Structures are given as C-alpha cells and as structure tokens.
Amino acid sequence: MNAYIGTSTSRIDGRAKVTGAAKYAGEFNIDGLVYGAVVESTIAKGRIKHIDASEALRVRGVLDVLTHQNRPRMADASAAYKDDVAPEEGSPFRPLYDDKIMFSFQPIALVLAEEWETARFAASLVRVEYETAAFTTDLQAQRNSAFVVEKPESHRGNADKAFAAAAVRHEAEYFIPIEHHNAMEPFAATAIWDGGGKLTIYNKTQGVQNVQRYLCSVFNMKPDDLRVRSPFTGGAFGSGLRPQYETVLAVLGAVKLRRPVRLALTRRQVYTVGYRPATIEHVAIGAKPDGTLDAIVHEAIAVTSQHEDFSRNDTAWSGQLYKSPTARYEHRLARVDLPTPCDMRAPGAATGVYALECAMDELAVALKLDPVDLRLRCYSDRDQHTNRPYTSKQLRECYRQGAQAFGWSKRRAAPRSMRDGTELVGWGMASGVWEALQMETAARITLTANGHAEVASAVSDIGTGTYTIMAQVAADLLGLPLDNVTIKLGDSTLPLGQVEGGSWTAASVSHAIAKTAGEIRKELLRLAQAVPDSPLANATVDGVALVDGRIVHKRAPDRAVSIADAMRQGKVDRIEREGTVQFEDDDSHARNTHSAIFAEVKIDEELGVIRVTRVVNAVAAGRILNTKTASSQIMGGVVWGIGMALHEETLLDHRFGRFMNPNIAEYHMPVNADVYDIKVIFVDEPDTRINPMGIKGVGEIGIVGTAAAIANAIYHATGKRVRDLPITLDKLR
Amino acid sequence: MAPAKPHQSAAVAIPVPDKISVSLNVNGVDVQLDLAPWTTLLDALRDRLNLTGTKKGCDHGQCGACTVLVDGRRIVSCLTLAVMKDGSKVTTIEGLAKDGMLHPLQQAFIDHDAFQCGYCTPGQICSAAGLLAEGRAKTADEIRELMSGNICRCGAYPNIVAAIQQVMGHS
Numbered sequence: 093m094n095a096y097i098g099t100s101t102s103r104i105d106g107r108a109k110v111t112g113a114a115k116y117a118g119e120f121n122i123d124g125l126v127y128g129a130v131v132e133s134t135i136a137k138g139r140i141k142h143i144d145a146s147e148a149l150r151v152r153g154v155l156d157v158l159t160h161q162n163r164p165r166m167a168d169a170s171a172a173y174k175d176d177v178a179p180e181e182g183s184p185f186r187p188l189y190d191d192k193i194m195f196s197f198q199p200i201a202l203v204l205a206e207e208w209e210t211a212r213f214a215a216s217l218v219r220v221e222y223e224t225a226a227f228t229t230d231l232q233a234q235r236n237s238a239f240v241v242e243k244p245e246s247h248r249g250n251a252d253k254a255f256a257a258a259a260v261r262h263e264a265e266y267f268i269p270i271e272h273h274n275a276m277e278p279f280a281a282t283a284i285w286d287g288g289g290k291l292t293i294y295n296k297t298q299g300v301q302n303v304q305r306y307l308c309s310v311f312n313m314k315p316d317d318l319r320v321r322s323p324f325t326g327g328a329f330g331s332g333l334r335p336q337y338e339t340v341l342a343v344l345g346a347v348k349l350r351r352p353v354r355l356a357l358t359r360r361q362v363y364t365v366g367y368r369p370a371t372i373e374h375v376a377i378g379a380k381p382d383g384t385l386d387a388i389v390h391e392a393i394a395v396t397s398q399h400e401d402f403s404r405n406d407t408a409w410s411g412q413l414y415k416s417p418t419a420r421y422e423h424r425l426a427r428v429d430l431p432t433p434c435d436m437r438a439p440g441a442a443t444g445v446y447a448l449e450c451a452m453d454e455l456a457v458a459l460k461l462d463p464v465d466l467r468l469r470c471y472s473d474r475d476q477h478t479n480r481p482y483t484s485k486q487l488r489e490c491y492r493q494g495a496q497a498f499g500w501s502k503r504r505a506a507p508r509s510m511r512d513g514t515e516l517v518g519w520g521m522a523s524g525v526w527e528a529l530q531m532e533t534a535a536r537i538t539l540t541a542n543g544h545a546e547v548a549s550a551v552s553d554i555g556t557g558t559y560t561i562m563a564q565v566a567a568d569l570l571g572l573p574l575d576n577v578t579i580k581l582g583d584s585t586l587p588l589g590q591v592e593g594g595s596w597t598a599a600s601v602s603h604a605i606a607k608t609a610g611e612i613r614k615e616l617l618r619l620a621q622a623v624p625d626s627p628l629a630n631a632t633v634d635g636v637a638l639v640d641g642r643i644v645h646k647r648a649p650d651r652a653v654s655i656a657d658a659m660r661q662g663k664v665d666r667i668e669r670e671g672t673v674q675f676e677d678d679d680s681h682a683r684n685t686h687s688a689i690f691a692e693v694k695i696d697e698e699l700g701v702i703r704v705t706r707v708v709n710a711v712a713a714g715r716i717l718n719t720k721t722a723s724s725q726i727m728g729g730v731v732w733g734i735g736m737a738l739h740e741e742t743l744l745d746h747r748f749g750r751f752m753n754p755n756i757a758e759y760h761m762p763v764n765a766d767v768y769d770i771k772v773i774f775v776d777e778p779d780t781r782i783n784p785m786g787i788k789g790v791g792e793i794g795i796v797g798t799a800a801a802i803a804n805a806i807y808h809a810t811g812k813r814v815r816d817l818p819i820t821l822d823k824l825r
Numbered sequence: 826m827a828p829a830k831p832h833q834s835a836a837v838a839i840p841v842p843d844k845i846s847v848s849l850n851v852n853g854v855d856v857q858l859d860l861a862p863w864t865t866l867l868d869a870l871r872d873r874l875n876l877t878g879t880k881k882g883c884d885h886g887q888c889g890a891c892t893v894l895v896d897g898r899r900i901v902s903c904l905t906l907a908v909m910k911d912g913s914k915v916t917t918i919e920g921l922a923k924d925g926m927l928h929p930l931q932q933a934f935i936d937h938d939a940f941q942c943g944y945c946t947p948g949q950i951c952s953a954a955g956l957l958a959e960g961r962a963k964t965a966d967e968i969r970e971l972m973s974g975n976i977c978r979c980g981a982y983p984n985i986v987a988a989i990q991q992v993m994g995h996s
C-alpha cells in the first residue's frame with residue numbers, strides 16, 4: 093500500500109518555492125512595521141562605559157534606540173535563558189542584558205525606525221565608549237590550558253601501551269578551522285501584535301517550540317500569549333537549533349513600541365550566532381602487519397566561549413567504527429573570547445571522522461594496503477564501545493557498491509601515478525558514520541468526509557523535505573492521493589515537535605503520523621462496522637488498511653467500506669486524532685547510519701588548482717522515504733564536504749579578537765563551478781528493529797567522511813599530505 | 826493596546842534624503858514609487874511592493890539571491906539603487922509564471938529537485954532565465970561557470986545544472 097513511501101516524489105512545497113510565494117521570517121510585511129538595525133561592539137572584551145544615542149535619535153524617522161540601560165524588562169536569572177539545546181554547563185549569552193562585552197560584533201544597541209535604511213544610517217551614529225579587557229581568540233595559544241570534558245564513551249584496554257608496542261604505527265595531528273553555516277537566509281524575526289495583547293513571531297529557526305519556550309521564559313509571558321511560526325526556513329544546518337538574538341531584540345522592540353517590529357540581521361551579524369568550533373584532532377593508530385588494529389587513541393581540543401561549554405562527540409567514532417581491542421579518547425576545551433560555538437551539520441563527526449579517516453588512509457599507506465581493504469580487515473559487525481550488534485549495518489555493501497560505481501579497482505596505488513593531461517589525478521576514499529536518532533513527537537490528523545486530510549506537527553522543514561515526507565507517509569497510511577493531504581508545520585501551537593536536528597525528524601514524525609493514522613483507522617473501522625451488514629463486521633484494526641478512500645480487509649480485499657459511507661453512516665464529517673510517539677530506549681542494539689565515499693581530484697601540476705571532479709557517496713540509512721529529496725540531502729552534504737576540504741575557513745585577527753572574513757565573498761563556499769559529478773547510492777538496508785518503518789534519517793551522513801575522501805585523493809594525486817583544512821593551493825607547494 | 830509614544834529628541838532633527846518619484850514596470854505592471862536615493866531596488870521590491878520572492882542573502886552583491894531581470898538582463902538588485910532604474914522593465918520571480926502556468930525553468934527546478942530550502946531559488950531561476958537569453962552557455966561546464974554568481978548553500982548545484990540543461994534542450 094505504498095504508493096508514495098520510498099518513491100522519487102517532488103517536493104510538495106516546490107511550487108511555493110519556485111514562484112516566490114513561500115514566505116520566510118523577514119518577509120511578513122504589515123502596516124506600521126518598524127525596522128530594526130543592530131549596533132555591534134567593536135571590541136572583543138570589556139564593558140560599555142558610555143553609550144550615546146542622542147545623535148541617532150535625532151535622525152528623522154527614528155523611533156527609539158534600545159540599549160541595556162533602557163530596554164524593557166527581561167529575566168535576570170541566567171537559567172531563564174537556557175533553551176532546549178543550550179550546553180549543560182555555563183550561562184547563555186543574554187542580548188542587551190548588561191554592559192558586559194563578551195565578543196566582537198556583540199549586539200549592544202537596537203535602533204528602531206520607520207524605514208530600514210533610516211535605522212541602518214542611525215545605527216552608524218550611536219557612539220560608544222568602552223573599557224577594554226585582555227582577551228584571547230587563539231586556539232593554538234590556549235591549547236595547553238584546555239580542560240577535559242567528561243564523555244560517556246568508556247575506554248577499553250590500555251591503548252597507549254598497545255600503541256607503543258604495535259608493529260605499524262601512525263600518529264598525526266589534524267586541524268579543522270572555525271567554519272560558519274552561512275545558510276542563504278540570514279536570521280530574521282518579525283514580531284507582530286495580534287490586537288489582543290498576544291504576540292506572533294515569525295522567526296528563522298529549526299525549532300518553533302524551543303524558541304517559544306525560551307521567549308516565554310525570558311519575557312515572563314504566558315505560553316498562550318506568544319506564538320512562534322516558521323513556515324519556511326532558508327537553510328540553517330544547526331545554526332537555528334538555539335534561539336538567536338534577533339528574536340529577543342525583535343520582541344524587545346515590539347514590547348517597547350507596542351508596534352510590529354522586524355529585525356533582519358546582516359550577513360556579518362549572522363557570524364556571531366554560532367560556528368563549528370576550530371578543532372585540533374590527534375589520532376594514533378597501531379596495527380599488526382596484516383591490517384588488524386591493536387590500538388586507537390583519539391584526542392581533540394576544540395574552542396568554546398568563556399561563558400558556555402559546547403562540545404560534541406569528536407573522538408569516540410574512532411573506537412566505535414573499527415575493531416580494535418584497545419581504545420582511548422579525550423576531549424578538551426579551550427576557552428576563547430568568542431560567541432559559543434554551535435551545532436553545524438554532523439557536529440563532532442564531520443571533524444572527528446575527518447581526522448580518523450585521513451589517519452586510516454595514512455595507515456593504509458604505511459601497511460601497503462588498499463584503503464578499502466584495510467577497512468574491511470578491521471570491519472566490525474558490532475558496536476565496539478558496548479559490543480552490541482547494530483539494528484542494521486550495511487557498510488560492507490557501501491564499500492562494494494561505491495567502489496564499483498566509482499571504478500576503484502582501476503586505481504594505481506602509488507601517489508602521482510595517475511594523470512590526465514597537465515593534471516595529476518588522485519583517487520581517495522573514506523567511511524562515514526552518524527547516529528540514527530529518534531525523538532518523542534506528536535502529530536494531529538484531521539480527516540474530512542470529502543477525502544482530505546490535514547496533518548500537523550510543530551516540526552520544521554529547513555530544506556530537508558519534511559513537508560513532503562510527512563505528506564507521503566500520511567497519504568499512504570490514509571489511502572489518499574498526495575494532493576489531498578495538507579501539511580502544517582513550523583508553528584508552536586501545533587502538536588509537539590522537536591528541533592529539527594541530528595537527522596531525527598524523518599523517523600520521528602513519520603511514526604507520529606503512523607500512530608495517529610492508526611487511531612483514525614480504528615475510528616473508521618468502528619464506523620464501518622456500524623454500517624448495516626457491514627462486510628468488515630469481524631475485522632480487527634490491524635486486519636484492515638485504508639486504500640483508495642476505502643477501509644479494506646487486508647486478506648479479503650473485496651470486503652471493504654468506503655470512508656465516505658462510513659462517515660456518513662456515523663454522521664460525522666470529520667475525524668480528528670492526535671497521537672504522540674515515544675521510542676523505547678532499548679539498549680540491546682546500536683543505531684547508526686554508515687557510508688563509503690569515493691572521490692576523484694584533478695590538480696593542475698603547475699598551479700596547484702584542485703578540482704573535485706567526481707564523488708560517489710554510497711549510504712546505508714535504512715529505508716529511504718523519498719529517493720529524490722534524500723539524494724539531495726546527501727548531495728548537499730557532499731558539497732559541504734567539498735567546501736570543508738578545499739574552501740571554508742573563518743579567519744580571526746587575534747590582535748582584535750575579531751572575524752576577518754564575515755561575508756560571502758571572503759568566506760569561500762563551493763559555487764556551481766566547484767561542483768562536478770556527484771553520485772548518490774542508497775544501499776538496501778532493511779531494518780525491522782530500529783523502528784516499525786525502518787527509517788534512519790539522512791541529513792548529516794552526507795558530509796561525514798567526504799572531506800577525508802578528498803584529502804586522501806589529494807595525497808594520492810600529489811604525494812603530499814596536508815592535514816590542516818582547508819587544503820588551499822598554497823599548502824600544496 | 827495603544828502604541829507607546831515614540832521617543833523623539835527635542836534637539837534639531839537630522840534629515841534623511843528626500844524622496845524622488847521613480848517609475849518602474851514590474852512584471853508588466855506600471856508602478857510609481859516615492860523612494861529615497863539610498864533605497865536599493867531589492868528593498869523597494871521587497872518592502873515597498875511586497876514582492877518578497879526576491880531574496881536578500883548578503884546585501885553586498887556576493888550571493889546572487891537577489892537576482893532579477895532588468896530590461897531582460899540579470900542583475901543583483903541589492904547593488905542597484907532603485908532610482909537608477911527609473912523607467913526600466915523589471916521581471917521578478919513572481920512575474921515568470923504566466924496565467925498560472927509555470928515558466929519551464931520553474932517546472933524543471935521542481936522536477937530535478939534543484940533546491941532544498943528554496944531561499945536561493947528565485948535568484949537561481951531569474952539568473953538562469955537571463956543565462957538562456959544571453960545564449961552564451963552551451964555545455965554543462967559553461968552553465969556551471971556562468972551560474973557561479975548564485976550561491977546555493979544547500980548544495981543543489983548538479984540538479985540546478987540538470988534543470989537548466991533540460992530547458993535548454995527544449996528551447
């Protein structure tokens with residue numbers, strides 16, 4: 093009964109997006125709208141001695157300038173600012189709270205004006221005197237004072253001893269600089285009064301209910317009085333998991349003026365809302381000559397802010413992925429005077445697995461083994477941390493199908509041994525791994541007698557395709573054409589939805605819909621059985637399915653009642669049900685997605701210009717709900733991997749403690765001409781254990797390992813190993 | 826709730842530029858706007874004409890999200906002051922579909938899944954329409970090169986190229 097699940101279905105929100113009808117957070121125009129502009133700190137640390145807005149206030153059309161001195165009331169307690177995704181340790185940044193400066197470009201005043209240009213002009217006239225304090229933004233300078241963060245994964249054996257005794261050893265340090273998400277839509281919030289003293293905030297976010305709870309806490313408002321909506325989100329990649337400062341400032345302005353206020357951040361301002369932390373990764377792997385491992389040691393040092401301890405799992409992937417009797421991990425944090433880092437596509441894994449997979453490549457060279465062969469020699473069918481089996485793990489198939497599609501067998505092992513005219517050719521590969529998570533989620537379905545269903549949940553679609561997969565699942569389970577299903581999401585008043593992150597949304601919301609569709613089916617069966625001489629008289633709810641507008645006996649399909657008849661008989665014109673799905677915390681199995689990435693680079697021998705001419709990414713991620721949108725997710729992840737390998741780096745001027753390239757021209761990201769052939773393969777991975785529908789999620793896995801495959805290909809092409817990302821042409825000299 | 830009194834300083838006001846009357850033909854409709862010289866075409870479209878399909882990704886001419894067609898040529902509207910285009914014909918994403926029928930590029934973008942979040946999409950499609958009119962791109966490599974002013978952070982590039990190729994093949 094799967095007309096839609098598993099198919100290549102075009103996005104149901106596609107038409108809105110290609111016609112310009114889709115409205116993003118900063119696009120709700122309304123009479124009387126006030127425009128905000130932010131004044132940013134020009135120092136990295138210290139306090140505001142004096143702030144003079146008198147000149148700004150004299151600009152015609154300026155309504156007010158809010159600072160920590162005159163803003164409306166906000167909560168004092170640091171705990172009031174802890175959102176669902178805030179790090180456990182530390183106190184969140186409180187925008188416009190007091191005179192403290194914690195990082196450069198920190199928002200310190202909000203200019204409110206009748207027009208955007210006026211607000212921006214006036215913002216340039218706000219005069220600030222600072223008292224500066226000593227600061228640091230340099231990870232290398234702080235690495236020795238980094239402190240250890242406790243992580244759940246336990247070590248096994250004595251890895252250091254085993255490494256020291258190993259026959260073949262590889263040990264090296266890898267570096268990933270600060271990277272920024274740079275979603276195309278800058279953060280924006282439009283706060284609108286509804287007349288009854290209630291506020292609706294259109295906000296760019298990955299979690300409307302997280303923002304709603306946060307704002308209620310910060311402004312001491314009742315949940316019913318504040319609604320957060322985000323029908324469309326112009327990309328976020330983790331940067332929209334936590335509420336960001338624009339939403340607080342928009343509400344401050346709206347409260348102060350009692351008018352609707354929009355605040356759209358500039359691109360530069362977006363650089364202060366979070367970033368992938370710069371990380372030093374130290375990996376040591378000891379092996380026997382046959383390519384089985386004796387020891388893995390993985391240590392990471394990453395930056396965090398002075399006020400919060402942000403860290404993810406960088407190191408433990410190493411001890412999970414490959415069979416090794418011993419393993420040790422250590423994660424340390426170095427404090428710098430910057431905003432707190434945040435999640436960015438495959439946080440922890442994008443960086444940690446990059447280091448691991450480059451190290452494995454170096455080990456393969458030392459062992460004179462083919463890189464795929466080495467990975468097969470230490471392949472693990474069980475999660476190495478806990479010695480549990482996986483609910484499913486088709487990584488072996490990823491290697492096989494990926495290698496075949498790529499033509500890996502034609503690879504010559506020696507570096508610099510393949511070329512194409514004036515270009516050196518390099519082929520490299522890597523593995524990828526991510527978690528298959530699922531979270532408590534609710535959905536409401538309203539079925540009307542005319543055969544239309546509305547499905548609602550407070551989840552988000554940040555470009556991931558959530559609208560579409562929700563409609564596919566609902567259409568199949570309710571037996572309706574896709575066009576008869578309407579999806580509502582991105583609204584805090586809808587049933588429980590978690591922030592969209594960690595690749596958990598597809599599995600979670602699909603099961604919420606499935607559960608609720610089951611309740612609808614149950615009610616329909618009850619109504620159908622009330623029909624005189626019902627052909628379904630003895631049927632059970634699990635014995636019937638909804639197909640083509642009818643309630644059908646699964647084993648005797650000629651026994652059926654039309655949904656319209658059943659509802660008419662029961663004198664109901666609509667059935668509404670809400671269901672919440674919880675996922676049992678069953679510890680018996682490990683849950684992960686896996687991938688194998690194969691990359692080809694061509695490098696101009698004289699100039700060192702690197703092109704990634706082919707990538708094959710073979711992914712094992714359970715059941716794929718929509719091959720079209722899922723492929724796009726992986727393709728996007730690969731493009732991110734290309735950027736990570738070759739382009740992306742946020743540069744700091746440590747003398748000023750400030751980002752030097754907070755703009756799209758100087759922060760390099762892949763453009764169309766940087767991206768050639770990307771092939772995505774989904775290997776078959778039936779999984780009856782992880783959840784009833786066998787869904788795992790694909791948002792992150794596409795980036796994991798990709799930068800390593802490219803770095804390894806660059807080594808293969810040139811014979812030069814560059815471990816510091818990004819691999820720019822100067823580093824190949 | 827009554828609006829609070831705006832905070833106004835008693836000191837002498839600092840003026841902002843006087844508004845100038847600007848005539849544009851936007852998507853086939855003649856419009857007359859009073860705009861300050863510092864207003865970009867992008868802000869005029871988004872904030873004054875409520876044509877929010879044209880996106881603002883950087884406001885600095887770096888991303889292409891604000892691409893529109895002016896007198897048939899693709900330009901970044903954030904680097905264009907509206908007064909400079911007085912008397913021009915502007916086509917935005919809202920003006921590409923005719924009588925409810927999608928422009929072939931719009932349909933091809935849907936068919937090839939040439940977008941994810943959709944924020945770069947209006948700019949990509951307007952840019953592609955300009956590219957087709959230029960007639961310069963023949964190969965996939967040329968499309969890639971000539972579409973490189975439009976950044977897609979979601980990374981839909983291969984699908985964008987495929988969508989454009991499909992339309993090129995039919996025109």
Ligand code: FES
Nearest residue numbers: 884886888889903
């Ligand atoms: S907004 Fe105009 S190029 Fe980015």
Ligand code: FES
Nearest residue numbers: 941943977978979
């Ligand atoms: S579709 Fe999201 S930036 Fe292109």
